Amino acid sequence: MADPELHVKINSLICEGTAYCVRINPDVFGIGTDGLGEVLVDRPAPEFEDSLEEAATLCPTRAITY
Amino acid sequence: METIRDMEPPPHIIGIKHFVDYKTVDEILKSKNFRQGSHQESQPFFGDSLLTIDHGEHFERRRLEAPLFRKEALEYYEREELLPLISSSLEECEQNRGADGLVRADLCLLVRNMLARISAVTTGIDGVDTPERTDAFRTYVEQLGTGATVEWSTEDHGEVIERILAIRQGFVEEFYGPSVERRCELIDQFRAGQISEDDLPRDLLTLMYLHWNEDWDDELPLREATLYTVASSQTTTHAVPHMMMHLHEWFEVHPEDYEKRFDREFLKRAGHEAIRLHLPSPALLRIALEDVTLSNGIEIAEGERVACLFTPANRDTSVFGDDAKSFDPYREVPDVKPWGFAFGGGEHTCIGRTLVTGLSARTDGDEGTDGTLVNIALALFGAGIELDPEEMPAFTELSYHDAYGRFPVILRDL
Numbered sequence: 202m203a204d205p206e207l208h209v210k211i212n213s214l215i216c217e218g219t220a221y222c223v224r225i226n227p228d229v230f231g232i233g234t235d236g237l238g239e240v241l242v243d244r245p246a247p248e249f250e251d252s253l254e255e256a257a258t259l260c261p262t263r264a265i266t267y
Numbered sequence: 268m269e270t271i272r273d274m275e276p277p278p279h280i281i282g283i284k285h286f287v288d289y290k291t292v293d294e295i296l297k298s299k300n301f302r303q304g305s306h307q308e309s310q311p312f313f314g315d316s317l318l319t320i321d322h323g324e325h326f327e328r329r330r331l332e333a334p335l336f337r338k339e340a341l342e343y344y345e346r347e348e349l350l351p352l353i354s355s356s357l358e359e360c361e362q363n364r365g366a367d368g369l370v371r372a373d374l375c376l377l378v379r380n381m382l383a384r385i386s387a388v389t390t391g392i393d394g395v396d397t398p399e400r401t402d403a404f405r406t407y408v409e410q411l412g413t414g415a416t417v418e419w420s421t422e423d424h425g426e427v428i429e430r431i432l433a434i435r436q437g438f439v440e441e442f443y444g445p446s447v448e449r450r451c452e453l454i455d456q457f458r459a460g461q462i463s464e465d466d467l468p469r470d471l472l473t474l475m476y477l478h479w480n481e482d483w484d485d486e487l488p489l490r491e492a493t494l495y496t497v498a499s500s501q502t503t504t505h506a507v508p509h510m511m512m513h514l515h516e517w518f519e520v521h522p523e524d525y526e527k528r529f530d531r532e533f534l535k536r537a538g539h540e541a542i543r544l545h546l547p548s549p550a551l552l553r554i555a556l557e558d559v560t561l562s563n564g565i566e567i568a569e570g571e572r573v574a575c576l577f578t579p580a581n582r583d584t585s586v587f588g589d590d591a592k593s594f595d596p597y598r599e600v601p602d603v604k605p606w607g608f609a610f611g612g613g614e615h616t617c618i619g620r621t622l623v624t625g626l627s628a629r630t631d632g633d634e635g636t637d638g639t640l641v642n643i644a645l646a647l648f649g650a651g652i653e654l655d656p657e658e659m660p661a662f663t664e665l666s667y668h669d670a671y672g673r674f675p676v677i678l679r680d681l
Binding site: 224 | 296297326329330333334336337338601602603604612613614615616618620621626
């Protein structure tokens with residue numbers, strides 16, 4: 202069951218399509234047709250929080266919030 | 268004094284294709300069809316560091332090091348390290364009170380000293396804990412920075428490399444070697460179950476030795492540490508004098524804004540404008556991995572090196588407005604990063620950017636820190652910073668970088 206406190210977003214204005222987030226968590230993140238990151242599951246389960254933190258920190262442009 | 272100058276391309280990028288418009292530079296930096304092409308001569312200092320590796324290798328190295336810049340880590344650096352260091356650095360300035368009762372300082376040296384200790388913490392260099400040791404460390408970092416950016420030097424490059432390699436040996440003996448030795452001992456204790464992982468320092472060198480990669484050469488941590496110590500101090504050291512100069516000019520024309528010198532949001536915008544106009548890395552090179560045709564129709568052959576000139580790109584009027592070549596702390600650029608390419612772009616975006624701009628920048632969507640520029644500016648205004656009318660700032664002549672070499676100030680309220 203999704204945790205309502207985890208709400209994943211990618212700021213498309215600053216995302217640069219490095220796809221690092223996809224490498225960390227391909228269940229939550231993907232690459233859109235525009236080559237930029239897209240959120241596949243915007244309200245994931247709590248067990249995803251650690252990987253979300255890693256993805257958000259690793260993103261070179263810090264485009265991810267959750 | 269002309270405070271916003273056009274970029275003079277250094278010799279090492281003359282003769283190759285230059286790209287100066289924002290859109291094309293952005294395309295190249297984001298493209299997976301290029302690899303890092305800078306720092307060719309400075310390989311002894313930055314070779315195989317995060318700055319110079321690409322794609323899969325870059326991802327793995329960045330993944331290892333990214334925890335140093337987690338939100339909690341940034342909050343710790345700012346609260347427990349940066350703010351006390353700023354205060355103590357200003358207190359030390361009081362020892363230089365003149366006969367007229369005024370405290371004078373060179374802002375370039377002052378900020379470099381402030382950042383030296385922060386860079387030591389994130390890198391994992393011990394013993395930067397007294398004014399004398401800080402001064403020694405700062406001097407080493409400054410020299411290492413000269414070596415690591417030798418491509419931009421106006422001196423003979425071979426002589427610079429030889430000189431700085433000799434100086435680096437002193438750095439290894441005085442600071443780096445003992446720091447590594449202590450960390451390796453702690454890691455051995457951790458692996459023996461004598462201490463927990465929480466007892467290990469949280470810094471670059473600990474991470475590297477804890478997660479050693481057999482593909483690394485023995486000297487790689489030294490080069491990575493060089494990158495961190497230089498890069499983590501360089502941007503702020505470069506930017507603060509520019510920021511202070513532009514605010515000095517701005518307040519002369521807009522005296523009604525002088526009261527905003529303690530306004531964090533105003534200072535944040537001022538900092539963004541300062542680094543947009545005066546980039547610590549004004550140009551970077553990329554090498555095409557295959558034949559590429561850019562969106563503008565220009566063809567680049569496989570193996571061809573091209574130069575992305577950030578200074579003109581950051582002053583692109585189609586992106587930043589008709590007055591892009593001037594300082595405006597109220598500039599609104601909703602569609603791009605307010606600092607433009609000051610921290611590069613694509614996967615090579617500076618890993619330490621949030622140390623400088625803070626996490627509460629508009630592009631982070633998070634609250635937490637204000638970064639070095641805002642905090643140092645606040646402290647300087649709190650100390651009553653003024654330009655010294657008897658001694659004007661001067662740009663460095665030792666490098667093609669758009670940097671001050673000397674920035675005399677009076678700290679009137681110390």
